[in-house]
Amino acid sequence: MSQRMDSRSRSNRRRARWAAVCAGLALSLTVGAHGEAATSDTPPPRPLGQILDVTAALAGGLLHPEAPPAGSNDWSCRPSRKHPRPVVLLHGSAANAFNNWSMLSPWLKRQGYCVFAPNYGGPPGSPFQATGPIPAAARQVARYVDRVLKATGARQVDIVGHSQGGGPTPRWYLRFEGGTNPGNPKRNKVRRLVALAPPNHGGNVSGIGTLTTQLGLDPAVSAVVGQAFSDQMVGSEVNRKLDKDGDTQPGVSYTVIVTRYDAFATPYRNTFLTAGPGAKVRNILIQRICKEDFSEHLSLAYDTNAAQLVSNALDPGHAKPVRCGLVLPVLGG
Numbered sequence: 001m002s003q004r005m006d007s008r009s010r011s012n013r014r015r016a017r018w019a020a021v022c023a024g025l026a027l028s029l030t031v032g033a034h035g036e037a038a039t040s041d042t043p044p045p046r047p048l049g050q051i052l053d054v055t056a057a058l059a060g061g062l063l064h065p066e067a068p069p070a071g072s073n074d075w076s077c078r079p080s081r082k083h084p085r086p087v088v089l090l091h092g093s094a095a096n097a098f099n100n101w102s103m104l105s106p107w108l109k110r111q112g113y114c115v116f117a118p119n120y121g122g123p124p125g126s127p128f129q130a131t132g133p134i135p136a137a138a139r140q141v142a143r144y145v146d147r148v149l150k151a152t153g154a155r156q157v158d159i160v161g162h163s164q165g166g167g168p169t170p171r172w173y174l175r176f177e178g179g180t181n182p183g184n185p186k187r188n189k190v191r192r193l194v195a196l197a198p199p200n201h202g203g204n205v206s207g208i209g210t211l212t213t214q215l216g217l218d219p220a221v222s223a224v225v226g227q228a229f230s231d232q233m234v235g236s237e238v239n240r241k242l243d244k245d246g247d248t249q250p251g252v253s254y255t256v257i258v259t260r261y262d263a264f265a266t267p268y269r270n271t272f273l274t275a276g277p278g279a280k281v282r283n284i285l286i287q288r289i290c291k292e293d294f295s296e297h298l299s300l301a302y303d304t305n306a307a308q309l310v311s312n313a314l315d316p317g318h319a320k321p322v323r324c325g326l327v328l329p330v331l332g333g
Contacts, residue, residue: 185251
């Protein structure tokens with residue numbers, strides 16, 4: 001009996017390792033502060049007992065795709081006076097809430113935020129979300145934000161998004177699905193959008209997207225990996241509509257945090273936004289703040305340097321200098 005249980009245990013561990021590898025490959029094939037001196041009392045600690053790196057998070061998200069990340073989706077949470085706006089975390093393409101936010105969600109919760117993290121843009125129960133059309137994903141986000149506002153009693157939310165979840169999906173929601181009120185920005189449903197590696201204006205996946213577009217293969221690729229791939233390519237109909245009347249909406253404060261080592265949202269300068277009337281934009285290349293940051297597209301969501309910038313963007317009135325640390329590709333830090 002003991003030998004049989006040991007055998008099952010080893011088999012389960014092997015399956016978990018293979019799950020992480022498969023999830024990583026799938027993600028790779030799809031397009032999922034004031035005073036930044038390196039001096040601060042304490043860096044943002046990683047939550048003990050939680051998912052601590054990208055590969056482990058991918059495995060957890062594959063095995064438990066509908067599980068919320070720690071610290072999120074407490075529908076009884078009421079915003080504090082210090083943090084009056086709930087934070088809605090939007091994952092990237094082919095990801096899900098669990099594998100994208102298992103570091104940042106509990107960290108923000110410990111700071112006193114009400115944190116919410118939906119799955120969107122994919123079939124229920126699938127570990128690979130945010131693969132469908134961007135406009136449909138934005139409509140899902142609109143319904144979710146309304147639910148958060150009703151449950152918490154807040155007037156507005158802040159959005160923190162990664163990849164698609166920081167770029168075309170929230171921008172579409174802000175412009176076309178009721179996230180903002182250009183005639184009366186005080187009635188906007190969103191106050192801040194903080195984006196990690198967002199493919200604003202399209203990403204060419206290190207040239208692969210340019211090739212598929214020029215060869216007319218985007219529809220074929222999207223038939224395999226989802227319409228979100230085509231929608232995020234440079235020159236797509238979605239991007240043309242988003243860019244037609246400027247990058248921003250009045251009354252919204254935008255922060256864009258990117259890495260020069262991104263292989264998906266490329267070229268990284270395409271991620272930057274230009275502020276229009278009534279909006280504020282801050283574009284941040286993280287290596288200009290932390291030279292030992294080697295994060296790429298995926299690990300930017302598990303980057304404690306970036307996490308400090310997110311915190312500062314959410315609460316600029318209490319921004320602290322970033323204490324830089326070594327961040328590795330894939331593993332984060």
